[in-house]
Amino acid sequence: MVVIYKPRLARNAAICLTKEGNVALIEIRDVSKVYALGEVSQQALKDISLSIDKGAFVSIVGPSGSGKTTLLNLLGCLDKPTSGEVFINGTRTDQLNRRDAARFRGDHLGFIFQSFNLIPVLTVFENVEYPLQMIKDEPQSIRRPKVLAMLEAVGMAEHVRKLPDQLSGGQRQRVAIARALVASPKLVLADEPTASLDHVTAHNIITLMRGMRDTYGTTFVFSTHDPRIVGEAETRIALEDGQIEGTTQEEAVSC
Amino acid sequence: MLNIFKLAARNLRRYLRRTLLTVLLIVLGVTLVILFSGLSGSFKSMMIGIITDSNLGHLQLHRKGYVASIDTLPLNFNLKPAEYAQLREKLDTDPQIAGYAPRIKVGAMLSNFMETTSVRITAIDPDKELVVSPALPDRIKSKAWNKARHLLGPGEILVPMKIANALSIKEDDAIVLVATNRDGSVNGLTFKVVGLVEDVAGPQGKDGFIHLQDARTLLRIDGEEVSEVAVRVKDFSRLEKVRKHLAAGIADVKNPGGKPLFELHSWAELTPFATIAKMIDLLTVTMKIIMIGIVLISILNVMLMSVYERVREIGTIAAIGTSPMRIMGLFLAEGLFLGLIGATIGIVIGVGGIALLNLFKVQFTFAQMNLVLAPTIQVSEILTVSATVLFMAVAATLQPAWKASRMEPVDALRHV
Numbered sequence A: 001m002v003v004i005y006k007p008r009l010a011r012n013a014a015i016c017l018t019k020e021g022n023v024a025l026i027e028i029r030d031v032s033k034v035y036a037l038g039e040v041s042q043q044a045l046k047d048i049s050l051s052i053d054k055g056a057f058v059s060i061v062g063p064s065g066s067g068k069t070t071l072l073n074l075l076g077c078l079d080k081p082t083s084g085e086v087f088i089n090g091t092r093t094d095q096l097n098r099r100d101a102a103r104f105r106g107d108h109l110g111f112i113f114q115s116f117n118l119i120p121v122l123t124v125f126e127n128v129e130y131p132l133q134m135i136k137d138e139p140q141s142i143r144r145p146k147v148l149a150m151l152e153a154v155g156m157a158e159h160v161r162k163l164p165d166q167l168s169g170g171q172r173q174r175v176a177i178a179r180a181l182v183a184s185p186k187l188v189l190a191d192e193p194t195a196s197l198d199h200v201t202a203h204n205i206i207t208l209m210r211g212m213r214d215t216y217g218t219t220f221v222f223s224t225h226d227p228r229i230v231g232e233a234e235t236r237i238a239l240e241d242g243q244i245e246g247t248t249q250e251e252a253v254s255c
Numbered sequence B: 001m002l003n004i005f006k007l008a009a010r011n012l013r014r015y016l017r018r019t020l021l022t023v024l025l026i027v028l029g030v031t032l033v034i035l036f037s038g039l040s041g042s043f044k045s046m047m048i049g050i051i052t053d054s055n056l057g058h059l060q061l062h063r064k065g066y067v068a069s070i071d072t073l074p075l076n077f078n079l080k081p082a083e084y085a086q087l088r089e090k091l092d093t094d095p096q097i098a099g100y101a102p103r104i105k106v107g108a109m110l111s112n113f114m115e116t117t118s119v120r121i122t123a124i125d126p127d128k129e130l131v132v133s134p135a136l137p138d139r140i141k142s143k144a145w146n147k148a149r150h151l152l153g154p155g156e157i158l159v160p161m162k163i164a165n166a167l168s169i170k171e172d173d174a175i176v177l178v179a180t181n182r183d184g185s186v187n188g189l190t191f192k193v194v195g196l197v198e199d200v201a202g203p204q205g206k207d208g209f210i211h212l213q214d215a216r217t218l219l220r221i222d223g224e225e226v227s228e229v230a231v232r233v234k235d236f237s238r239l240e241k242v243r244k245h246l247a248a249g250i251a252d253v254k255n256p257g258g259k260p261l262f263e264l265h266s267w268a269e270l271t272p273f274a275t276i277a278k279m280i281d282l283l284t285v286t287m288k289i290i291m292i293g294i295v296l297i298s299i300l301n302v303m304l305m306s307v308y309e310r311v312r313e314i315g316t317i318a319a320i321g322t323s324p325m326r327i328m329g330l331f332l333a334e335g336l337f338l339g340l341i342g343a344t345i346g347i348v349i350g351v352g353g354i355a356l357l358n359l360f361k362v363q364f365t366f367a368q369m370n371l372v373l374a375p376t377i378q379v380s381e382i383l384t385v386s387a388t389v390l391f392m393a394v395a396a397t398l399q400p401a402w403k404a405s406r407m408e409p410v411d412a413l414r415h416v
C-alpha cells in the first residue's frame, strides 16, 4: 500500500517498498532542502527518496526541527527542493511556476493546518464552498449539494450558518477537513493537524480523517510529534535531522 | 465576480471603524469638491452674467487703439458712419449673433444748477441696448420706469446712483450736461432724470446713460458715428468660436495706413473680474487635487494595513490554490468599494447641501451688488468626480493588492 525508499549504504540508493504494479501517487527522488540563513545554511532535508501509494494514510513523525513541515511543503507544491525531483500524480511539481503551482494545488491537493486557518468572515458553509467557488469556479447548483454532503460527512451539517469564531477547535478542524476534501483532491496534506487540540478531540479528528480516506479513497499525509496520535496511522515515516530514520507500516512489500 | 465583492464587503465590515474613518475622509473630500465647485461655478457664471448682461456685452468692437486709451473716452477714436456701416454688414450676416448695440461714450460735466461734477456717459440706442444688456433694467431704480417698457427716450438721462446721492438728484429733476466737442468747442444740453443706475463691477460700471440722438446733438456729430459696438452672442458657451469667426471677418478691413481698422475684445479682456474667475477655477482645481490626495492616501494606508493584518489569511487562500490574480482582485474590490461608498455618500451630501443652499437663498454682497447664492452642479461634474474617486481608489489599492498576490504561501503561513 505504501511505498518507501529508504537510504541504504550508498547515499543515493534507495529501498523500494511498493506493491508491484502500483503507480505511486507521490514520488520524490533524492530531495534535499537547504535554507540559507545569511552566512550559515541549514539543511532541513537530506537526500530523501520515497514514494506513497494512492489511498495511503501516512504520518510523518519526528521531533521538532526534524524537517516534517519542510517535507510537507515540498509535497504540497508550496516550496521547491534545493535538489531532487518531486512527482505528484505523475506531474513533476518541483518545476512549476507560481501560477501553475497554484492551479495544481487547487486541482489536486487539499490542505489542513494546525490552527485551522478558516476564513473568519465566511460562514461554515461558505468556507467549505470557497474552493469550489473561488478556485474551481463551479456554478452554485453544483456547489451546494457538494458542500452540504461534505459538511454532513464531517458532522458539521447543523452549523452551516455559524462563523468560525463561534466554533470549538475540533469543530473548526472538521470544517477545515471538509474544505480540504470538497473539491475531491487526490492528496490531502496536514501539518500537525491535531497540535492545537486536546487529546480526545485530536483522536476524533484523526479518526475522521481516516474515515474520509476510507470513504473517498483520498490519500492523507500528516505530520505529528504527538506520540499518542502516531499510532493512528497505518504507515509512519520517522524523520530525524532531515533524514528518514525508519518506517513502520501495517503492510509493505519490498521490491 | 460577485463572490469577490461579497468577501470584500465582509472584510470591510470586519474592520468597521477603520472602514468608516476612511469612508468619512473620502466623503469629506467629495462633499467639499461638489459644494465648492457648485458654489464657485455658479458664483462665477452669475458674476459673468451680471457683468456681461448689464453693460459689457459678450464682445466689443472699437476703432483700433480705443480700448488702450478708454480712460479718456477719446472722441477722435470714434468710428465714422461709413466704418460703422461696414461693421453692421458683418454683424447683420452672422447667424451666431443675437444682437448688437452702438454706443457713444463721452466724458461730461453734470450740473444740477448748484453743483457740478464730472461724469462718464454712455449714449445708447434703447431698443438695441436692451438686446445686448438685458440685465441693465435691473440696475435702474425708478418709480416710473418699470411701467414703461423702454430704457429712456431723447431728452432723458439715467444718473449714476453715487453722483445722484452726492448732488441730491432725484427722479424728474432737470440737469445739464456740458461736453467738449472734437473741435474743442463746448456745448450743453438739458436732460430730465428718469432713473438712477446702480454701480456694477467692470470698466463701464459707473456710467450714466443718455439717448444716442442726444449725444450726437451734444457733441455736434453728423450721421451714425459710434464709439463702440457691444455684441451679444446667441450661445455663450460658443463665444470663443464666434469671436474667432468675427475677428477673421473684420481683419481684412484696413485703414488707409494698411493696418486693421477695428479691434475686437471679449468680455474677459475688458473686466478685471476675468482674473477673479480664473482664480476661482484655479481654486476649484486645487480642491480637486486635495480630494484626489485624500482618496489616494487614505485608501493606500488602509489597504496596506489590511494586507499586513491578513498575511496568514492570504497565505491560506494562496496555499489552497487561489490564483494570484484572484487574490489581487479581492483586494482591488475592497479598495473600489471604499471609493464607491465614499463617493456615493459624498455626492449625496454635496448635492443635498447645494439643494439646501438653494432652499434658504443665502444672500451676500459682492462689488456693491446684493446677490443670492444659487449654486448648481452639472451631472457631468458629478460623473467626473465619481469616476476620479473610483479610479484613484483602484490606483491606490494596486500596490497593496499586488503585494498580497505576490506573497509566498509558505512565508505567509508562517507569519504570526
Ligand SMILES: Nc1ncnc2c1ncn2[C@@H]1O[C@H](COP(=O)(O)OP(=O)(O)O)[C@@H](O)[C@H]1O
Pocket (backbone or CB within 6 Å): A035, A036, A037, A042, A043, A044, A062, A063, A064, A065, A066, A067, A068, A069, A070, A071
Ligand atoms: N524558512 C526557513 N528558513 C530557515 N530555516 C528553516 C526554515 N524553515 C525551517 N527551517 C529549519 O529547517 C529545519 C526543519 O524545520 P521544519 O521542517 O520546520 O521541522 P519540523 O516541522 O519538523 O519542526 C529546522 O532546523 C528549521 O530551523
Ligand SMILES: [Mg+2]
Pocket (backbone or CB within 6 Å): A068, A069, A070, A191
Ligand atoms: Mg513543523
